[in-house]
Amino acid sequence: MKTIRLTMSQALVRHLAALRVEVTTADGRTEIQPYCGGAFAIFGHGNVAGLGEALYEQRAVLPTWRAHNEQGMALAAVAYAKANFRQRILAVSTSIGPGATNLVTAAAVAHVNRISMLLLPGDTFATRAPDPVLQQIESFGQGDLSANDCFRPVTRYFDRITRPEQILTALPRAIQVMTDPANCGPVCLALPQDVQAEAFDCPESFLQPEVIRWRRPPADAGELARAIALLKTSRRPLIVAGGGVLYSQAWDALRAFADTHGVPVVESHGGKSALAWDHPLNLGAIGVDGVQVANGMARQADVVLAVGTRLQDFTTGSHALFAQARLLSLNVQPYDAGKWSGASLVADARLGLQALSAGLSDGAGWSADAGWTAQAREQAAAGQAWIQQITTAAPQPGVLPYDAEVIGAVRDSLDDAGGDSGTKDIVVCAAGTLPAELHKLWRARAPGGYHMEYGYSCMGYEIAGGLGAKIGAPEREVIVMVGDGSYMMMNSELASSVLLGRKLIVVVLDNRGYGCIERLQRASGVPGFNNMLDDCTAEAGERSTLDFAMHARSMGADAVHVGSVAELKAAMVRARAASKTQVIVIDTTHHRTSPGGCWWEVAIPEVSSRPDVDAAHGRYVDGKQGQRL
Numbered sequence: 091m092k093t094i095r096l097t098m099s100q101a102l103v104r105h106l107a108a109l110r111v112e113v114t115t116a117d118g119r120t121e122i123q124p125y126c127g128g129a130f131a132i133f134g135h136g137n138v139a140g141l142g143e144a145l146y147e148q149r150a151v152l153p154t155w156r157a158h159n160e161q162g163m164a165l166a167a168v169a170y171a172k173a174n175f176r177q178r179i180l181a182v183s184t185s186i187g188p189g190a191t192n193l194v195t196a197a198a199v200a201h202v203n204r205i206s207m208l209l210l211p212g213d214t215f216a217t218r219a220p221d222p223v224l225q226q227i228e229s230f231g232q233g234d235l236s237a238n239d240c241f242r243p244v245t246r247y248f249d250r251i252t253r254p255e256q257i258l259t260a261l262p263r264a265i266q267v268m269t270d271p272a273n274c275g276p277v278c279l280a281l282p283q284d285v286q287a288e289a290f291d292c293p294e295s296f297l298q299p300e301v302i303r304w305r306r307p308p309a310d311a312g313e314l315a316r317a318i319a320l321l322k323t324s325r326r327p328l329i330v331a332g333g334g335v336l337y338s339q340a341w342d343a344l345r346a347f348a349d350t351h352g353v354p355v356v357e358s359h360g361g362k363s364a365l366a367w368d369h370p371l372n373l374g375a376i377g378v379d380g381v382q383v384a385n386g387m388a389r390q391a392d393v394v395l396a397v398g399t400r401l402q403d404f405t406t407g408s409h410a411l412f413a414q415a416r417l418l419s420l421n422v423q424p425y426d427a428g429k430w431s432g433a434s435l436v437a438d439a440r441l442g443l444q445a446l447s448a449g450l451s452d453g454a455g456w457s458a459d460a461g462w463t464a465q466a467r468e469q470a471a472a473g474q475a476w477i478q479q480i481t482t483a484a485p486q487p488g489v490l491p492y493d494a495e496v497i498g499a500v501r502d503s504l505d506d507a508g509g510d511s512g513t514k515d516i517v518v519c520a521a522g523t524l525p526a527e528l529h530k531l532w533r534a535r536a537p538g539g540y541h542m543e544y545g546y547s548c549m550g551y552e553i554a555g556g557l558g559a560k561i562g563a564p565e566r567e568v569i570v571m572v573g574d575g576s577y578m579m580m581n582s583e584l585a586s587s588v589l590l591g592r593k594l595i596v597v598v599l600d601n602r603g604y605g606c607i608e609r610l611q612r613a614s615g616v617p618g619f620n621n622m623l624d625d626c627t628a629e630a631g632e633r634s635t636l637d638f639a640m641h642a643r644s645m646g647a648d649a650v651h652v653g654s655v656a657e658l659k660a661a662m663v664r665a666r667a668a669s670k671t672q673v674i675v676i677d678t679t680h681h682r683t684s685p686g687g688c689w690w691e692v693a694i695p696e697v698s699s700r701p702d703v704d705a706a707h708g709r710y711v712d713g714k715q716g717q718r719l
Contacts, residue, residue: 093291098254099144130163134185136212140286158582164196169558187225206268246275309437324393333360334398340440354466363534379526408691413718503662520551550580588646605680615703642673649673
């Protein structure tokens with residue numbers, strides 16, 4: 091066996107730089123590409139000397155990018171993998187201490203959303219000779235504990251490399267987890283700073299890894315037969331398309347299934363864009379932030395085929411929206427396929443849909459009732475007409491616009507710019523009112539055009555996520571839509587987008603506070619407080635006068651504050667033609683939202699001195715009566 095003398099860090103980075111993956115492009119072609127597209131790093135005393143030297147050596151084949159916040163760069167890595175339908179990853183490196191713990195929230199985002207990311211935080215000395223070192227967490231009861239143990243519950247695989255030779259097994263195991271379609275998620279290799287710099291005899295074969303080829307688990311014959319039998323009993327079936335449809339690149343199989351069998355489709359946040367917005371059987375967004383036509387059909391369905399979805403409470407209306415229907419879950423992950431005592435079909439989404447369709451087509455063939463399919467087509471058309479109406483409504487004099495009108499202007503600006511009806515746009519968002527409005531109203535034509543982090547609903551994801559999406563899909567226009575609250579939580583990667591030459595269009599909707607939660611607060615019977623900025627001025631404080639356009643310009647972006655929806659649309663046309671990051675700020679109101687939705691379980695106090703709270707608790711109790719048990 092031939093070996094080469096390398097440090098642990100050099101071996102790790104050279105393996106990553108050499109690793110290739112067979113990917114399927116959006117147009118169906120197969121290509122061999124680097125599995126790791128690069129590394130984000132903020133250097134400190136726990137990683138600059140060891141891993142930093144190794145990254146420098148391989149910078150021509152494995153680029154390293156500087157960020158401004160550890161959480162931000164890790165969120166960018168999450169978005170990069172999502173934009174590549176989980177086929178490629180980024181690595182993220184930090185120093186020990188606060189640099190490492192700043193990654194924990196991003197790791198949780200990746201874990202919840204089943205997104206792969208390689209975390210490489212520095213760690214304290216394996217020898218313990220200089221303990222306690224700067225930034226070291228000391229446990230009085232566990233000598234082997236460090237800050238990096240925080241990653242254990244929010245990663246799929248965790249390892250601490252205490253000898254350089256351990257990288258030979260730890261790194262392939264980590265990659266195996268990240269490329270497992272059922273168990274993929276973030277992994278963490280904690281790297282003690284002395285071990286990073288220690289040399290060993292590395293086998294040359296480790297530096298020549300085999301090409302990764304994705305596994306597509308087929309359905310078990312028995313489960314498939316039972317699933318087909320269940321669907322054949324259905325007269326009013328409904329498909330809930332989840333993120334697994336996109337990650338499996340099963341959009342053609344989904345469309346073919348719907349067309350062949352006359353089954354309407356509704357979309358979770360994760361599954362939106364898997365079926366073109368104007369497909370005649372696409373009813374649109376389902377759930378708490380869904381549209382009326384989709385939720386209305388869901389209440390009538392007798393069988394729900396949930397494809398690649400975690401069945402989160404927003405999708406299911408806290409398991410009350412379609413509780414009357416029998417549930418069939420097609421999912422590559424048995425944990426998700428077996429939820430809520432439904433029938434399970436554990437398989438890759440594409441292969442599963444194709445196998446179901448083939449089985450349903452045997453003999454005379456099976457389709458939904460013709461009346462149900464016709465009703466779905468009528469409802470889908472009505473839903474699209476409604477979306478067009480509310481997103482293009484004439485402005486009301488003296489009234490601030492709300493999210494629907496902003497979404498319409500952003501969407502239609504592409505037509506004014508001579509675009510292609512949105513096939514190249516990626517809209518990125520994460521938290522607040524905007525996800526609900528975008529879920530209902532955004533028109534996603536091409537797969538991946540709707541990029542929402544709503545598994546963890548992480549405020550601050552938006553701009554960092556936009557940067558990661560742009561690195562992952564540089565040929566597409568990335569539009570970040572963000573509220574003022576999320577902008578304030580994390581905006582530093584706006585400067586990174588300028589520094590790295592990755593143009594974003596950022597639309598900031600300023601409603602002066604946490605408008606979404608203030609509405610929920612009032613609906614729960616409590617007067618609004620501690621949410622809107624004007625309600626939060628302390629006795630010795632001053633009214634907030636934030637100027638987001640000025641702030642964005644200070645970080646290198648071109649920025650403008652517009653006074654109307656018409657001005658926004660014109661600014662969007664200019665932004666599309668620009669070559670560097672653009673920020674457009676518009677004042678909006680949180681008092682208006684688009685109709686739709688369904689019941690959502692938010693616990694209300696059983697006793698209160700406020701009659702409004704008592705009334706809200708009564709509505710809460712009534713809502714629970716319809717939950718699936």
